[in-house]
Amino acid sequence: MTTNRTFTMVKPDAVESGNAGAILKMIEEGGFRIVALKKTLLTKERAGEFYEVHAARPFYNDLCAYMSSGPIYAAILEKDNAVADFRTLIGATNPANAAEGTIRKLFAKSIEANAVHGSDSDENAAIEGSFFFSKTDQF
Ligand code: GDP
Numbered sequence: 757m758t759t760n761r762t763f764t765m766v767k768p769d770a771v772e773s774g775n776a777g778a779i780l781k782m783i784e785e786g787g788f789r790i791v792a793l794k795k796t797l798l799t800k801e802r803a804g805e806f807y808e809v810h811a812a813r814p815f816y817n818d819l820c821a822y823m824s825s826g827p828i829y830a831a832i833l834e835k836d837n838a839v840a841d842f843r844t845l846i847g848a849t850n851p852a853n854a855a856e857g858t859i860r861k862l863f864a865k866s867i868e869a870n871a872v873h874g875s876d877s878d879e880n881a882a883i884e885g886s887f888f889f890s891k892t893d894q895f
Contacts, residue, residue, distance in 0.1 A: 760836055761833065762832075763831070764874055765873040766779050766829040768825045768827065768869070769865050770871040771827050773863075782862075788845075791832040793829060794889075794893075796888070797827045798828065800824040803819070805887075806823070806884070819868060832885045838881070839875055839877060848860065849867060851867070859872050
């Protein structure tokens with residue numbers, strides 16, 4: 757099944773440095789419609805639940821501490837080919853490898869504090885969106 761939605765978070769480093777508005781502007785200018793949006797703070801436990809797939813990775817504890825270190829913006833986005841096009845817009849996980857003009861190249865501070873999250877599949881986009889939003893939050 758194909759879907760035209762993806763899920764993103766503006767991560768704590770980007771919110772803290774005042775870049776959330778610029779990032780959301782790039783997302784809208786990239787042709788994505790914001791279906792749902794909220795500013796929220798993850799507890800370390802909830803960050804751990806979100807990133808459970810990475811539980812065995814050496815950076816998991818640091819990642820959960822970082823993702824709960826300050827508020828984030830969570831959003832569901834809509835566009836044709838949303839998952840792949842959004843991964844292109846944000847660039848590589850490590851900003852050192854991210855293409856010029858991508859969100860991570862412009863705003864990320866490190867491989868961990870890399871400014872934004874983007875779902876890696878349609879299935880995960882749906883799971884991650886429902887982690888933060890109910891059906892009645894989506895317009
Ligand atoms: P993404 O899909 O590009 O976000 O990358 P991954 O799913 O592989 O990793 C999830 C998140 O974990 C990344 O966005 C980073 O915030 C963090 N991360 C990934 N790799 C590393 C690493 O090698 N070290 C640290 N400290 N964090 C990492």
